[in-house]
Amino acid sequence: MTLKEGISAEYFIASCPCDGRYLEFHLDNLSDNPAFSSIKNGQIVNIEAPKGDFILQEESTRPALFLAYAHGFAPIKSLIEHAIALETLTSFHLYWIVPPNEGGHYQNNLCRAWADALDNFQYTPLTGNEIKQSLRQVVEDYPDLKDVEVYLSGPKSFITVAEAMLREHNLPETQFHVGKLN
Secondary structure (H helix, E strand, O other): OEEEOOEEOOOOEOOOOOOOOOOOEOOOOHHHOHHHHOOOOOOOOEOOOOOOOOOOOOOOOOOEEEEEEHHHHHHHHHHHHHHHHHOOOOOEEEEEEEOHHHOOOOOHHHHHHHHHHOOOEEEEEEEOOOHHHHHHHHHHHOOOOOOOEEEEEEEHHHHHHHHHHHHOOOOOHHHEEEEEEO
């Protein structure tokens, strides 16, 4: 997204690909971000999208695990809404990990509504500073990952720890999909 001459930024799209006319982004700390601090109300912003390959594996019939860390929830939300629209997943489970100082699960009500409305959707909100400790809940619930699709999104520090831990539980490379935040 180009915000001002020479200033650009990359953000995950949080809206469903099925709603191409409406783009949703999850942004925080805009006042500290040079890309946004100089934007005036009504100023035109140019958007180039989509980019990347963090997409739902539509042909897969495996259950899906969605693991989001903090604002890594944005692209996970997009994938979940796409899965809901397609109605092809047999089951899917969202684990959303947020450190205590991040302000909580900012769309907790939406996730709980999905869990209430969909028989094949589970939501587990987790809070913790220690990534490995938070991920233990996932591997306790799913000790063998060879038969699931895993979608993982968050900062590089989370991705590194989660990838190593999940691979120890038989997660095949072809069933592991990552969206990295800068």
